[in-house]
Amino acid sequence: xxxxxxxxxxxxxxxxxxxxxxxxxxxxxxxxxxxxxxxxxxxxxxxxxxxxxxxxxxxxxxxxxxxxxxxxxxxxxxxxxxxxxxxxxxxxxxxxxxxxxxxxxxxxxxxxxxxxxxxxxxxxxxxxxxxxxxxxxxxxxxxxxxxxxxxxxxxxxxxxxxxxxxxxxxxxxxxxxxxxxxxxxxxxxxxxxxxxxxxxxxxxxxxxxxxxxxxxxxxxxxxxxxxxxxxxxxxxxxxxxxxxxxxxxxxxxxxxxxxxxxxxxxxxxxxxxxxxxxxxxxxxx
DNA sequence: CCAGTATCCTGCAGGC
DNA sequence: TGCCTGCAGGATACTG
Numbered sequence: 001x002x003x004x005x006x007x008x009x010x011x012x013x014x015x016x017x018x019x020x021x022x023x024x025x026x027x028x029x030x031x032x033x034x035x036x037x038x039x040x041x042x043x044x045x046x047x048x049x050x051x052x053x054x055x056x057x058x059x060x061x062x063x064x065x066x067x068x069x070x071x072x073x074x075x076x077x078x079x080x081x082x083x084x085x086x087x088x089x090x091x092x093x094x095x096x097x098x099x100x101x102x103x104x105x106x107x108x109x110x111x112x113x114x115x116x117x118x119x120x121x122x123x124x125x126x127x128x129x130x131x132x133x134x135x136x137x138x139x140x141x142x143x144x145x146x147x148x149x150x151x152x153x154x155x156x157x158x159x160x161x162x163x164x165x166x167x168x169x170x171x172x173x174x175x176x177x178x179x180x181x182x183x184x185x186x187x188x189x190x191x192x193x194x195x196x197x198x199x200x201x202x203x204x205x206x207x208x209x210x211x212x213x214x215x216x217x218x219x220x221x222x223x224x225x226x227x228x229x230x231x232x233x234x235x236x237x238x239x240x241x242x243x244x245x246x247x248x249x250x251x252x253x254x255x256x257x258x259x260x261x262x263x264x265x266x267x268x269x270x271x272x273x274x275x276x277x278x279x280x281x282x283x284x285x
Numbered sequence: 286c287c288a289g290t291a292t293c294c295t296g297c298a299g300g301c
Numbered sequence: 302t303g304c305c306t307g308c309a310g311g312a313t314a315c316t317g
Contacts, residue, residue, distance in 0.1 A: 001310070034293085034312070059311075089310055090295080105295085124294045126311055142312080168288060177312075185310060274290070275310065 002087040004150060004182030005222055007059050009229030010093055014054040014063065017095055021112045022050045022068060028108040028120075034088060034128040037107055045081060045131040046110065052079055058146045058181030061085040062132070081133045086142075088126030094119045146181035150222055155180070156215040163203035163211060170206060171199035172273040174218075183218065186253045187225070189278050191218040193252040198284040199277050200270075224248050252278040 002010070026043035030036070045065075052064035064079035085093070094103070096117050102109070108120040108129050120129050138144055148158045162179045163170065173179055174188040183191070192199050194217035197210060206214075228248045251261050256269040260280040270277050 003311095032293090086311085088294095088312080122294095123296065124310090126294070166287080172288085175311085273288090276308085 001089055001184070001186070002059060002091065003184035003187050003225075004056075004059060005187070005225035005229055007056055007061060007087065007182070008226050010087070011054045011056045011061055013095075014051075014061070014093070018051045018063070018112075018118070019053065020050055021114055021116075023047055023065075023110050024113055025111040026108070027111070028106070031107050031125065033107065033122065033125045034086065035130055037129060038131075039108070042108070042129070042131055046083070049080060055082075057143060058149070058177055059086060059184070060143060060146075061087075062137075079134065081131055082137065084128075084130045084132040084140075084143075085120070086127050088122060088124065088128070090124045091120065091122040091127030094121060145178050147177060147179040148181065150180050150182050150218055155219060156212045159215045160208045160211040163206070164208075166203040168203060169200045169272050170197060170203050170214075171275075171277060173203045175273070175275070180218075182222075185275050186250065187218070187221055189253045190221045190251060193279060193284060194221060196283050196285065198281075199272055199279050201285075221248075252280065254278065 023046045026039065026046055028037065028039050030039050048068050049065040050068055052066050054061055054063040056062070061084070063083040063085070065081055065083060066077070066079055085091075087093075094117075096119065098111075098115055098117055100117070103119070103121050105123040105125075106119050106121045107125075110118040112118060120127075132140065147162065148155060152158070159180065163173050166173055171188050171192060174183050174191065175185065189199070191214060195210065195214040197206060197214055225248050252267050255267045255278060257266050259265065260267055260283060263280065263282045265280055265282040267278055268281050270279075
């Protein structure tokens with residue numbers, strides 16, 4: 001469920017609350033996530049290091065880690081590696097005080113020099129946390145194969161060429177991280193409704209002009225969601241990916257049978273590529 | 286190469 | 302109330 005805006009909200013929260021903090025200890029239980037959680041490896045790499053600025057690529061978070069030499073000053077030199085986090089469906093990062101009880105499905109806990117704990121909690125274990133050495137980043141298929149960032153100004157050019165020869169439904173193409181990185185089911189539905197494009201329509205059968213509109217509407221809804229997530233962020237001292245989720249009003253997602261905000265027709269629901277799809281049969285063509 | 290489906294996993298909603 | 306079933310979807314393995 002965390003899509004680009006939610007991951008970006010978490011990134012900003014991490015930047016605000018984690019910058020310069022040091023990892024004192026690593027705890028957790030070895031468990032199978034999307035990739036196996038390798039606690040010993042994480043502990044060896046992370047203990048004693050300081051957090052740099054977190055980056056986001058699609059739905060991936062990358063937190064550069066620096067040697068403790070940077071104590072007190074600006075972090076210097078090259079990062080020793082990065083903490084690579086994907087939240088999957090139900091992954092959450094929590095920054096809490098040490099006395100807070102441990103939530104169910106906590107897989108990893110970092111003890112920080114502030115005394116606080118950074119916890120990775122993920123009921124469904126579709127997410128992951130791993131150490132990524134600098135030379136591994138370029139070779140990691142989950143990162144290197146990612147498509148264009150949807151907020152990139154070149155999206156309006158890139159989307160038509162990415163989609164032109166593809167016969168799959170445009171909604172499936174939007175969800176393909178190799179084409180555009182960071183769009184999930186909720187914002188794919190919303191962007192298509194705003195563009196008045198039927199989600200089942202084959203990518204190859206949408207005019208360039210309409211794809212440019214789709215790119216613009218996609219950027220618009222993502223920006224609104226990030227802005228809304230940011231406003232909720234200000235009120236929370238702790239990180240919580242869910243803070244941003246439903247901060248904006250969704251026009252079609254999960255609104256089956258309710259009136260279309262544009263024409264009043266009931267919102268339809270169907271399945272595309274195994275995913276719930278919500279759309280207006282009257283507005284979207 | 287591409288399109289479509291199965292798989293991982295738990296919590297929750299709905300039916301009876 | 303409790304049990305069962307199906308659904309939620311991000312990424313990837315697999316099939317045709």
